[in-house]
Amino acid sequence: QLSLDPLGPEWDCPLGSKDLEEEEGPWGGGSGLPPPGSFPGSWRQDVGLDCKGSLEGVEARAWTVYYYSLLQSCLQHAGLPETQDRSQVPRTGCPGAEVTLCILGSPSTFLSVLLEGGVQSPGNMLLCLSPAWLTKVPAPGQPGEAVLLVSKAVSFHPGGLTFLEDFVPPRRATYFLAGLGLGPGQGREAAELARDLTCPTGASAELARLLEDRLLTRRLLAQQGGVAVPATLAFTYKPPALLRGGDASPGVRMVELSGKEGQETLVKEEVGAFLHSGALGDALQVAVKLSGWRWRGRQALRVCPRAELGTVVDTVLALLEKLEEEESVLVEAVCPPARLPFPGSPPPGPELAVRICAVVCRTQGDRPLLSKVVCSVGRQDRPLRHRSSLPQTLEVALARCGLGETGQVAVVRQRVKTAAEAALAAVLALEAGLSAEQRGGRRAARDYGLKLHLVESDPNHFASQLVQTFIHFDVTEHRRDEENARLLAELVRARGLQLDGCFSYWDDCLVLTALLCQELGLPCSPPAAMRLAKQKSCTQLHLLRCQGPPWPAPSLHAVPCCPLESEADVEKAVHQVPLPGVMKLEFGAGAVGVRLVEDAPQCHEHFSRVARDLQGEADHPGIGLGWGNAMLLMEFVEGTEHDVDLVLFGGRLLAAFVSDNGPTRLPGFTETAACMPTGLAPEQEAQLVQAAFRCCLGCGLLDGVFNVELKLTGAGPKLIEINPRMGGFYLRDWILELYGVDLLLAAAMVACGLRPALPTHPRARGHLVGVMCLMSQHLQVLNSTSSRETLQALHDQGLLRFNLLEEILEQGEYEEPYCSVACAGSSPAEARLRLLGLCQGLGIDGPHYPVAHFLSHFK
Ligand SMILES: Nc1ncnc2c1ncn2[C@@H]1O[C@H](COP(=O)(O)OP(=O)(O)O)[C@@H](O)[C@H]1O
């Protein structure tokens, strides 16, 4: 939270609790009955708030009723329907109930999170209004750890629909967030429920206490977050454990006192030096206050003129008497609110101050992401708090202060974003360094908790050491997939492995995987569908026949083509497929063996060249030759090229990510450049997504992560190919980086029959533009100026995104990209310019590899 705390001249006011609404909680606090009176509005009172088998006392029951009424009041205010009571008919097992996000807290504090959760994971976002609705039981096989069971809750659904539900058997929480009051006693019961759970938790009392220590957070922000904090002088008897022995940080000075008595001289000296120091800048006042979680919401703040040494010293000495270990007294600069330049004469009335509050989320992969900026505007001479002011957008708040231009607002927003994300990054770094005890939780949320059993043809594969079970089995001969699937199923049974799912992201093994799933009774798209997708001419010819209804039909996107097994087929094909056309391997990958063919002689020449050079797996491992080297001739499709990565579950489209490709290098069609998110207009993007979705459904691909390549022509999207696995090259990395969605995790979940909770309308956090490096073009620079190590170092510094695609630098006739190098930006143009500069500097750009041309699509 960045705040320009306005402090008037004579404030000796108790600081109320911080603004994040913090109603007095009853749970374990013994704080008596809820406030009397009722919320305005009308709703049913005779709802089933009692949880079977768990009786509440009179007070606790009164709080549950209070919170239920508060929820109804909040819903009414938001124009949403009343909660429906479905508790008479308990829910027995719900599809998708594997995800159970549970919040125990006040409805008014968490309403926005609950509503959004209801959209993103319908029915799985639960609000408990009483701890009695939850039970904590020992986790089987994990001594000292516990699982949390939800017997009753209000579930949230799209459109703000809510249901009061009983769960029989109870649902097991997979995420728990307890609204923790921080005063002594408050929220103790909630904090106890959150302790030592096997599932990730949103907060812990321990962590909250640490972060409530002003001195600790201040030093953390100044040191690691690079965020400016008020100049601070701190006195303590025994510094908090995390502050002991730390380095000095700019603007924060900590003085350790040897005891409570006889400290006058030292305090006077230190305060004197501080008041005269340059660190205070031109501050006219200092504030004296207590630091430590105990004082949160209860502490008094005393503001003194900077010139009055005696007053400051006396205040410090008086406060020192209240101190316990690990607490401190702070003397700090009073930073006046920012004075905003008014064009013309200032408006009449009291001077105004703006308070800017940034909400930052922790996304997958532990990255901070600014999600909201909320402002308050109020009198400069009064405290500005959320509760006592209306939320405003940054635009409106700044316009009120004379900063109306879009550019100016963007600059402020960027500064707020940078500072706020840096602040959370510092907190995450602190948390990462804590022990489970210090953090108050056992497991970090970033662990997916997967147990992997790997089947691999290479006995020395590096991953053999990283997995639960390593099964060495030669799967390279795909004409024996059926037999191999049976043998593998036997191996799995013989080893007694209990599998929840089975999947592959390796093109060649997709059919085998589907066959194995069938043998083992695991969820997967049918082998026939995988076969259709695997063989390019089969995909197209099958889809050409799918003419609907329903319409639009997949045939709209299919492209005429002819399979080629022999020279005679080639002769026939050149009369059937209009030239120029594209000749390629039926089972190929990485554009190896793909060629633009202009006339019949070129067709014959390319066919015999491939028949000679690429016969089996050994000739070019990993591009599908284990399936044979049959080819096809396909009509050439004009237009821009795009990848659509889809997640389907039970034939439903859960998410789609569209990227753009630059012009390919002819005649071999090697990929050159890409950009994400797509620069297409929303309608065209939607056309591509729907086309890709239709093509998958048309082939019978209903469950999994699929990568569909299309070209957008004047007559709509045309299919190049379907890869029935997640996108290759850099795509998983980019999608994770831009959208926080891990396609590999999504694939694993779908393979286990679990519906991944994905954002329906994912928003990218920026733009990425990348180019491929090719051995034929870059061998020399890849061995010198842009070596793997150099590129990796630049990646580690955050200057580029580097995705290595090949392990060895070795040049062959049929080429695949060696690596992808990308830059991020807040617009495609910014990312493009950055990348172009980098490629020029690194020698990746050159007359034979004109990067500017490859990137020219991405405006
Ligand atoms: N019919 C076609 N028309 C135009 N370009 C094509 C056609 N088929 C393939 N290409 C180009 O060749 C590239 C590689 O072909 P593709 O079928 O995707 O093979 P691979 O499985 O090797 O990726 C495509 O990305 C596209 O640029």
Ligand SMILES: [Mg+2]
């Ligand atoms: Mg392809």
